Amino acid sequence: MSTTSFPPPEPGRAPSTPPNPPTPPDGPPPTDHTAPVPPHPTDPTAPQPPWTQSPPPRKAPGAGRRIGELTAVALLSAALATGGTWGAMTLANDGASPTSRSASSDSSPAALPISTAQKNAPDWTAVAGAVSPSVVAIRVEGSNGQGGEGSGVIIDDQAHVLTNNHVVGGAGRSPKITVTLANGRSYAAEITGTDPSTDLAVIAMKDAPSDLTAITMGSSKDLAVGDPVMAVGNPLGLAGTVTTGIVSALDRPVTTEATTDQPSSPFGQGNQQTEPVITNAIQTSAAINPGNSGGALVDAAGRLVGINSSIASLGQSSGGQSGNIGIGFAIPVDEAQRIAKQLIETGKAEHAFLGVVPADGTATVDGSTLAGAVVRDVTSGTPAAKANLQNGDLITAVGGDRVESAVSLVGHIRQEAVGSTVQLTIVRDGKEQTVDVTLASRPSS
Numbered sequence: 001m002s003t004t005s006f007p008p009p010e011p012g013r014a015p016s017t018p019p020n021p022p023t024p025p026d027g028p029p030p031t032d033h034t035a036p037v038p039p040h041p042t043d044p045t046a047p048q049p050p051w052t053q054s055p056p057p058r059k060a061p062g063a064g065r066r067i068g069e070l071t072a073v074a075l076l077s078a079a080l081a082t083g084g085t086w087g088a089m090t091l092a093n094d095g096a097s098p099t100s101r102s103a104s105s106d107s108s109p110a111a112l113p114i115s116t117a118q119k120n121a122p123d124w125t126a127v128a129g130a131v132s133p134s135v136v137a138i139r140v141e142g143s144n145g146q147g148g149e150g151s152g153v154i155i156d157d158q159a160h161v162l163t164n165n166h167v168v169g170g171a172g173r174s175p176k177i178t179v180t181l182a183n184g185r186s187y188a189a190e191i192t193g194t195d196p197s198t199d200l201a202v203i204a205m206k207d208a209p210s211d212l213t214a215i216t217m218g219s220s221k222d223l224a225v226g227d228p229v230m231a232v233g234n235p236l237g238l239a240g241t242v243t244t245g246i247v248s249a250l251d252r253p254v255t256t257e258a259t260t261d262q263p264s265s266p267f268g269q270g271n272q273q274t275e276p277v278i279t280n281a282i283q284t285s286a287a288i289n290p291g292n293s294g295g296a297l298v299d300a301a302g303r304l305v306g307i308n309s310s311i312a313s314l315g316q317s318s319g320g321q322s323g324n325i326g327i328g329f330a331i332p333v334d335e336a337q338r339i340a341k342q343l344i345e346t347g348k349a350e351h352a353f354l355g356v357v358p359a360d361g362t363a364t365v366d367g368s369t370l371a372g373a374v375v376r377d378v379t380s381g382t383p384a385a386k387a388n389l390q391n392g393d394l395i396t397a398v399g400g401d402r403v404e405s406a407v408s409l410v411g412h413i414r415q416e417a418v419g420s421t422v423q424l425t426i427v428r429d430g431k432e433q434t435v436d437v438t439l440a441s442r443p444s445s
Helices: 123-134 333-346 406-414
Strands: 072-075 089-091 135-141 149-156 160-163 176-181 187-196 198-207 228-233 241-262 273-282 295-298 303-313 328-332 356-365 368-378 394-398 420-429 431-438
Touching: 072 187, 123 135, 123 176, 123 228, 123 241, 123 295, 135 160, 149 228, 149 303, 160 333, 176 198, 187 333, 198 241, 228 303, 241 303, 273 303, 273 406, 303 333, 328 333, 356 394, 368 406, 394 406
Parallel strands: none
Antiparallel strands: 072 089, 072 303, 089 241, 135 149, 135 176, 149 160, 160 198, 176 187, 187 198, 228 241, 228 295, 241 273, 273 328, 295 303, 303 328, 356 368, 368 394, 394 420, 420 431
């Protein structure tokens, strides 16, 4: 089995992106206006199709453009059946630079007892031994035998497993799901809840053993660029694989397509559709490949800091390399843990809502030019309107974290909790100022 190209992965599409693609909308139509401005006067909140449709590949390498021109972001589930397609997504080329956050040892969850793990000399053997029992392999089969393979993380003693929505969401309404533990034991599982907007899902093992090992939760807020991390998962069906690297960047805006199911599918149980997912992701150099989706990204103390979800790949003009090239992305654990809790409690998740239509923009302050998200429209009655945001305001930071594009703003807002108050840094009439905004729940369609 080659590790430099995808096997037939799970269903999806492989769009290619023009040099200056429109930003995908944030949220379901027609009411969510926390979205970048569309390329033409249409409903700004309606889901946009891929910029340019291309025939779905089977065994061919993933479509994309060269790094610097276009980077493809591929969902990491390896398909089980031939004839499947895979989703190649676009990485927002907003020029965002790596961002570091200060660590807070006081607020960090207790680490696993794996010796005195140090950032400058991690004991990866101990970390692997402690974490591997908490990471599972997931196999999904639809009614026609189609489906995929991925990874998951045991998050509690109730047999709940956190994974990616695209691992379990593409094989119809009632797929057959099998979870295999690190010791080789397999159990049937069912979907507890899915959230296409964040590409997260929770499944529950049936008749699970009582000796499950739940992973120790960390905090993505404690990460800094350069921190050592380990990826654990099921790449290409090779269960229990561990790779190491560093945190290459934080708050990297990544756009992918999520999978949802509606009636009348080729599987006979649902129709696979897509909607945009925008994540301010953790970028890592740890090698991840198709099948790593839903697996764990842990720190040097064995604490979960992210859920592996996508990779960047070179285009066919670069030789067709579709596997790991040292650029992988993970959903921050703070966001993943919040969504997982909602999925376990109610089967669905709610998302923060600002109420603006942003676009990429710049402004000049004290002789220097700042990039950000310019407000094109403010919807009445929304948090943005109540905070007196105005058309033409350039949003340059959320909670002190830089915003350099419309996609970046959407990613920042989506990772916040409903009801939280965030401080926006804006430029208005050539002057910087701050505005406090209390985010509401995104309206449903």
